[in-house]
Every structure is written in C-alpha cells, then in structure tokens.
Amino acid sequence: MKVLLTGATGYIGSAVTEHLAAAGHQVVALTRGAEPQPGRTWYAQRVGDTADPASLADAVTPEIEAVIHLAPPSGDEDVDTAVIEALAAPLRGTGRPFVYTSGVWVLGATGDAQEVGEEAPTDPIGIVGYRPRIEQRVLAEVAEGVRAVVVRPGIVYGRGGGIPAILVDRARGRGVPEYYGEEGVRWPTVHVDDLAELFVAAVARAEAGTVWHGVGEAAVPVRDLARAAGRAAGVLAVPLAVPVEQAAEVFGPLFADALALDQSVSGAAARTVLGWRPERPGAVEELVSGSYRPVEVFGAPDSPEADAEVAAIRRLVAEVEHARQNELVDRFLSLFRRQDPVWTTGHGKRLSGFDEIAAYTQKVLPGASAESTAVYDVERVLFLRPDVAAVNVRQQPVRPDGTRIAVRPEGRPCYLLVKEDGAWRIGAAQNTLVAD
Numbered sequence: 001m002k003v004l005l006t007g008a009t010g011y012i013g014s015a016v017t018e019h020l021a022a023a024g025h026q027v028v029a030l031t032r033g034a035e036p037q038p039g040r041t042w043y044a045q046r047v048g049d050t051a052d053p054a055s056l057a058d059a060v061t062p063e064i065e066a067v068i069h070l071a072p073p074s075g076d077e078d079v080d081t082a083v084i085e086a087l088a089a090p091l092r093g094t095g096r097p098f099v100y101t102s103g104v105w106v107l108g109a110t111g112d113a114q115e116v117g118e119e120a121p122t123d124p125i126g127i128v129g130y131r132p133r134i135e136q137r138v139l140a141e142v143a144e145g146v147r148a149v150v151v152r153p154g155i156v157y158g159r160g161g162g163i164p165a166i167l168v169d170r171a172r173g174r175g176v177p178e179y180y181g182e183e184g185v186r187w188p189t190v191h192v193d194d195l196a197e198l199f200v201a202a203v204a205r206a207e208a209g210t211v212w213h214g215v216g217e218a219a220v221p222v223r224d225l226a227r228a229a230g231r232a233a234g235v236l237a238v239p240l241a242v243p244v245e246q247a248a249e250v251f252g253p254l255f256a257d258a259l260a261l262d263q264s265v266s267g268a269a270a271r272t273v274l275g276w277r278p279e280r281p282g283a284v285e286e287l288v289s290g291s292y293r294p295v296e297v298f299g300a301p302d303s304p305e306a307d308a309e310v311a312a313i314r315r316l317v318a319e320v321e322h323a324r325q326n327e328l329v330d331r332f333l334s335l336f337r338r339q340d341p342v343w344t345t346g347h348g349k350r351l352s353g354f355d356e357i358a359a360y361t362q363k364v365l366p367g368a369s370a371e372s373t374a375v376y377d378v379e380r381v382l383f384l385r386p387d388v389a390a391v392n393v394r395q396q397p398v399r400p401d402g403t404r405i406a407v408r409p410e411g412r413p414c415y416l417l418v419k420e421d422g423a424w425r426i427g428a429a430q431n432t433l434v435a436d
C-alpha cells in the first residue's frame with residue numbers, strides 16, 4: 001500500500017517508516033520542510049504543516065491507499081479538527097484506512113482497576129484535554145466510508161529515546177535517579193519497534209471504528225524505571241521521589257502531571273484480535289542493558305546481525321549478574337563452556353577447568369550476596385571471529401538494594417566468549433580490580 005505518514009521524521013514515525021517498508025508498503029512521508037532526508041526508506045516526500053490544515057489537502061492524492069497520522073496535536077482543538085477533516089476527506093467512500101495516534105493519557109488515572117481495556121470511558125488529564133473529542137471526530141469518519149482506527153500508545157521506549165530517555169538524562173545531570181509523584185506510580189509501556197508493528201497491523205486489518213491500546217507491559221512501576229534509568233546513566237543510587245509541584249518547575253505543570261499519572265492499561269485486545277506480538281525486551285531490561293546504554297563494538301560490520309549478537313552477549317552478562325546476585329550456583333555454571341574453561345578472580349586466583357570453577361563457586365557463592373553483590377555492564381565487544389568475542393565488562397560493587405558501595409573497588413573483567421551450538425558461553429574470564 002502507499003501510506004501517507006505524518007510525523008515520519010519523529011521518534012515513533014521513524015520506526016513506523018522502517019516497519020511499513022519491511023512489510024512491503026511504500027511510505028509517502030509528510031514533512032514540514034522540503035529538504036530531502038537521505039537514509040530514510042521513504043518512497044516519496046510531501047510537504048505540509050498541521051499548523052496550516054489547508055497545506056495538507058494536496059498530500060492525500062488519489063493513489064494514497066492509507067493515512068497514518070502521527071504528527072502531534074497543535075494544542076488548538078479547532079486546528080486539530082481541521083487537520084482530521086483535511087486528511088480524511090479525500091478517503092471518504094473508499095473504505096481505506098485512516099489511523100489516528102492518540103495515547104493512553106486520555107484514560108486518566110486508572111485507580112484500583114487493573115489492566116483497563118479500550119471499552120473504558122475516557123477521563124483525560126490536562127495535557128490531552130480535548131484529545132478524546134478528536135478521537136471521536138476520527139471515528140465519525142466510519143459513517144463516511146473511511147476505515148477509521150485509533151491507536152493509543154503507552155509510554156514509548158527503545159532505540160534510546162522517548163520519555164525514559166528523560167529519566168536517564170535527569171539521573172545523569174542530577175547524580176541521582178528520580179521519578180515524579182507518588183511511590184506507587186505505574187506506567188503502561190511499549191517498545192517503539194513493537195508499537196510500529198501494531199501500526200502496520202492496524203493498517204492491514206483493523207476494522208473500521210476500532211480503538212487499540214498499544215501497550216506491551218500494562219503497569220511498570222516508575223520507581224523501577226527510575227532505578228534502571230540511573231543504571232543506564234551510571235548512577236547507582238536509591239531513586240528520589242520528586243513531588244509533582246517541584247517537577248512542574250522543570251517540566252511545566254501539564255507534563256509533570258502526566259509523568260506522575262498512575263495507570264494500568266491492557267494491550268491484550270490487539271494481541272488477540274490483530275495478532276500483534278510485542279516481543280521486544282521490557283522497559284526496565286531495555287534501560288539496564290539495551291539501547292540506553294550503548295556498547296562499543298569492534299570487528300563486526302554495523303548490521304542488524306551484529307546488533308543481535310551484541311544483544312545476546314549482553315543477555316549472557318545479565319545472566320552472570322542475575323546468577324551471582326541470587327546465588328544460583330547451577331545457573332552460573334551453565335554459562336561456561338564445558339571444555340577447559342578458565343576463570344581468574346580479581347585477586348588473581350586462577351581456576352582451571354570446569355570442575356575447579358564448579359567447586360570454587362559451590363564454596364563461595366552461597367551466602368555471598370547477603371551484604372554486597374555487584375552489577376555487570378558490558379562496555380566493549382570485540383569480535384575476534386564471528387563466533388569468538390572479547391568482552392570488557394564493568395563490575396561495580398553494590399548493596400542488595402542496588403546502591404553503590406563507594407569504599408569497595410570496581411572490577412574490570414574481560415570475558416572471552418565462544419558461540420557454540422547457537423549460544424554464547426564463557427570460555428575464559430579474567431577480572432582485574434581497579435586500583436586507582
């Protein structure tokens with residue numbers, strides 16, 4: 001299909017462009033400026049500005065088979081109503097899809113209700129005050145022969161962007177991770193690539209007049225997100241709860257209220273009815289060991305295949321951390337190759353062969369994490385061969401609550417990993433304590 005996409009240069013729009021193109025669609029990008037944007041998988045580019053709805057009228061030419069409207073609201077209900085009119089009118093009587101992007105904030109605080117579905121009444125917070133009326137205006141196009149659909153994304157994360165990137169920047173700038181409002185606040189979240197796949201599914205097969213929650217995880221505690229954002233920023237500290245009034249001085253009152261909004265929202269309908277499969281890592285995992293903490297990679301071309309190998313290596317190191325923090329002896333040992341591995345501790349004790357590593361682990365790991373443990377972050381990956389990698393890790397001592405133990409030295413382990421039978425394993429590892 002030829003799909004007109006507004007907001008095509010944006011955070012979500014960039015991912016939607018890629019997934020539409022991968023699914024065989026031709027993306028006609030609506031941009032504010034006419035300058036070409038090399039590297040984008042756009043079929044064509046058209047100029048228009050939602051602040052001037054008349055400028056959109058020419059963009060929806062007869063060969064446009066679908067419209068996805070991702071450009072943000074203007075803040076003026078009349079202008080946004082005129083935008084819907086301009087984009088939808090050329091589709092009338094065609095049965096072609098018009099997908100409008102709203103957001104879960106139209107639901108307001110969900111209170112005691114768990115995993116609220118699309119049938120719930122709207123109760124918008126200030127920042128999206130009139131948006132439910134725009135949703136209704138969009139859905140009214142069904143009567144005019146348009147396959148009008150609304151997608152409401154949760155808080156979007158991934159690709160190092162979105163609102164979670166604000167948490168990372170704030171933690172880095174302030175030296176302490178922070179979240180806003182009450183301790184128990186939860187956000188419905190969605191990975192930007194999973195969300196992009198929902199847009200592709202909605203264009204292909206959502207029925208006229210339907211509303212979909214683009215939510216991968218229904219209710220992620222924001223305190224956990226803040227802690228993970230701190231980790232991404234290299235700040236290992238207890239997250240600070242910032243009162244909304246104080247947050248308003250930084251973000252403005254409307255956005256501060258949105259950040260402090262507690263919601264539990266279900267994305268189950270899209271899974272069941274549209275066959276949507278949000279399978280990317282969850283928001284906390286993505287912050288701790290994904291796109292918010294880039295890794296230096298050498299010896300492999302910049303490619304999706306290399307990205308997948310680096311992700312698998314990061315998962316292995318996350319397993320090392322999990323096994324050590326939770327004193328899981330067998331799990332820890334399962335991460336080694338069986339044949340002649342070698343492990344040298346930070347204090348220079350060399351364990352030669354699987355049996356020596358197993359015996360030592362069984363002796364020292366149980367009870368080791370009662371007062372202190374460590375976090376492990378991959379910093380550099382060198383592919384010596386496609387199936388052999390030297391991995392530099394930063395190992396920081398922490399208390400069981402995740403806060404840094406300042407008086408204990410860091411470790412700088414280097415793991416030599418081998419890929420055997422499709423899985424990365426530790427072949428050799430050498431730790432070095434940082435002396436200065």
Ligand SMILES: NC(=O)c1ccc[n+]([C@@H]2O[C@H](COP(=O)([O-])OP(=O)(O)OC[C@H]3O[C@@H](n4cnc5c(N)ncnc54)[C@H](OP(=O)(O)O)[C@@H]3O)[C@@H](O)[C@H]2O)c1
Pocket residue numbers: 006007008009010011012013030031032033048049050051070071072073101102103104152153154155156157162163
């Ligand atoms: N991010 C989230 O967590 C989230 C959650 C729920 C809902 N949403 C909704 O999803 C939509 C997209 O969000 P996003 O995070 O991708 O935003 P974004 O990164 O800020 O991107 C906005 C896009 O809209 C374009 N745009 C801005 N003003 C425009 C105008 N006057 N006319 C035409 N195009 C304009 C921008 O183009 P330029 O390159 O010209 O600036 C850019 O391509 C918004 O409606 C947002 O409310 C986002």
